[in-house]
Amino acid sequence: MMKIRSITNLILVAAVIFISYYSSIVGINGETQATVSKGLSTDFTPAPYAFSIWGLIFVMLAVIAIKDVRLAFTQDKVGHESFNCWLTVSLVLTIGWTIVWSYLQIGWSLVVMAGIFLSLLLAVLHKNPRPVSANITLALYFGWISVALVANESAWLVDLGWVKDNGEGWLSDPSFSVMQSALSLVLFAFVLSFKSIRKGLDPAVFVYPLVGVWAYIAIMVKNGAGNPNLLVYVSAFFALILLLVTGYFGTKWNASYSANSKD
Template structure:
């Protein structure tokens, strides 16, 4: 059974990568991910280079999927599995999100994005031990989905016509994006407030807020040219907060690792 699960997960990872790059380069429904995003963009949307983090997430997913394949076909059954059913579910929802986003079903895409977020949270909460590489992958994946969830919510409000630069929406940039930036920080803080989440990601818990730093820097880069607006300074401040949090958890992990290495 483990062999079937391992092969299935590897195929799902390949499908996620294929769908992501196909929808970005060729497009689905006559739209690429970028073209949809550009039509629903706000000041909170990070600079395009920020989305390259998906490449790192994909590499890590391939690594842990191959590890599970090797473990499944090894003579010894001793070892730690990287995938569980909830991570598999998150991959399925990621494929579904690519499709509904491309078909401009923005409300549905927000629901699917929330499902990815919940699935990854449940994957992290699993009690069984995992390899460090698996926890790093989960921290990266969960961190970026935390940013993407807020960005998807922003896109949905733009799609509804609630946000517009011409003053016809209920909200306008950059004030709206400052609120979204604050909401993103609250989400990161809320996730890290759960001891079970921190324990589930150890020793890679510091990677999770580091993804937030990456996103805020990309927001600053996008909005910093010319005459910077308030969002640039707010994002810089929030990035600094998350960087301090990253340093705290990173130092704590290093201290624990050093202590164990002396035993």
């Protein structure tokens, strides 16, 4: 059973990587992820380079999937499985999100994105022991989905026509994006407020807020050229807060990693 499960997860990782890059380069439904995102962009949307973090997430997913296959086919079975059922579910939903997003079903894409967030949360809370590399992967994946969930919600409101860029109404940039930036920080703080989540990600818990720092810097870069708006300064402040949180949890890394160095 472990062999079938590990091979299935490796195939799913390969499928996620393929469909993500195919939809980004060739496109689905005549749209690439970038063209859809550009049409629904707000000031909160990070600079394009920020999405390169997916490459790192994919590499880490491939590494732990290969490690699970190797573990499954090793007679002594030394070590712990990296994947659990909820991480598998998140991969399936990520494939589904790419398709739904490409077909411009933005409301449904938000629902699927919320499903990815919830499945990753449950993957973190799963009590079976995991190697450190798996927790690093989960922290990266979960951190970026925490940003993507708020960005997807922004795109949905743009799609509904509720957000204007002409300065009219309370849902207008940059004031709207400042609220979204604050919402993102609240989400990061809310997740980290639970001891069970911090324990589930330990010793890689510091990676989770570090992803938020990456996102806020990318927002600053996008909006900092020319005449910087309020969002630039707010993002800088929020990035500093998350950087301090990262440093706090990072101090626990050496001792925890040393205890799990074989993973």
